[in-house]
Amino acid sequence: MNLTEFIEGRRDQHLAELLEFLRIPSVSAKSENKPDIERAAQWVADHLRAAGFKTVEIVPTNLHPLVYAGSLEAPGKPTVLFYGHYDVQPAEPLEPWTSPAFEPQSRDGNLYGRGTADDKGQVHIHLKALESLHQLNGKFPVNIKVLIEGEEEVGSVSLWDYVQNHKEKLTADALLVSDTAMLGKGVPSITYGLRGLNYYQIELTGPVRDLHSGVYGGAVPNPLTVLTELFAKLHDHNFRATIPGFYDDVAKVSPAERKALNKLPWKAKDFERAVGAPAYVGEKGFTSVERLWIRPTLELNGMWGGYQGEGAKTVIPSKAYAKFSTRLVPDQNPKKIAKLVEAHIRKLLPKTVHCKFEVLSTGKPWVAAYHAPIFQVAQEALQKGFGKKAVFIREGGSIPFVTQMHDTFKVPCVLIGFGLPDENAHAPDEHILLENYFGGIKAIACFYEDLASL
Ligand code: BES
Ligand code: MN
Ligand code: MN
16 A cells, blocks of 8 residues: 555544644643643653654653654664644633634634644644554654654743753754644645744833822823833834844845745735734835745734723823734844843833833744755655645744754754644634645655655
8 A cells, every 4th residue: 555545544543633632731831731731741752652663752841841752773864853842822812712722623624723733733744644654664764853842832941951962862964843834725835934033021110009090190100101102112104113223134135035935826815814904014115925024023912001900990000011022034133132122112211110121032033045955855745745836935933943953953944834824823713724734644754755765
């Protein structure tokens, strides 16, 4: 029996097993889910063993365990390191979910549930591709190392320590990741660039305690007003960030690359349907694709303070808070950007408030050439799995680990995503197109198989 027939014949089993994985609420951000995180790590380890790996380890860390597996029994063949994450974002808000986040359900060709697209569904694609190869041939076609972490959605802190201390164990000829999206339905894609991410939080304090707004209002500073004034100043009329120096290190993207990106079958209609806003804005002088993939941004992610309960409360709050972030592109340096952002904010703030400024996480952007032969193999494998030619894209999301690995090992990083941009990752009703899940297993199995002849 050939590989694709073998995989086709196991669709129901594969899907049933994925449901089992998705039912574990492996939310990395919440301590109440710690037992579920442990269960998910165990689940991954058990299924790696079932797929044919003899060396499987659950590695405890300061936070959530990593799962490592290795099979180095293909002498003379390349070694690939596959990376993914078993942790997921919190399901909240719960009310908008059509079916509960951790009770996955198939509807109209999609599978709904937290982690379907980001990233448990995509990790499972690799587990089943590898298992199929092992069952058919009694061995894997190449040398494979697997690293599945449980802290991706909270910043991958433990992972980085692990990489620094286990370089030997992780060396490979290529890094393989499935944690991104395709350009659109029916367009298999290989991602060669991601944005970086700095995340910040500020706390402004005016009065030492909340005040009666009648007794004191008019003669005292209001930190919430100061905060809104501050954020109103962080963009200009052309939707550019006003931080001095913010754009200084942005690498110039060649006219040829811009042309290629703008020629991709990216559909404004699909994008607008997914967003559903009354109208669209963005940095002047750039197309939407460019704004999303090759331009840095500053975004306000949350703002709070004062009274938010039922009815009215006449109060001047003592404190006001905001969470915000900058998406970064090559060659912006996250540490340097954080300094520029803090300096500008401190300069803009009046003397009437104290400001506590925190950088919660930093992550570098990534872009790389894709002419190594492995990219050709990936393209052909996607052709086999999807019957369509794969395109090379950049994306706006961030996977700081990819840059860290690329900087450390200087090997090709092959990002093959099976999500779609409108599958509600991090939001209610997250889903994955079943066609992409099943096609992904075929494509990835072909990829591992074809790597043997590289
Ligand atoms: N899988 C995503 C990253 C992603 C999304 C890449 C879409 C390409 C397209 C990952 O799980 C994620 O959510 N990353 C976070 C950053 C991380 C440091 C928490 C992000 O991009 O906001
Ligand atoms: Mn992810
Ligand atoms: Mn995510």
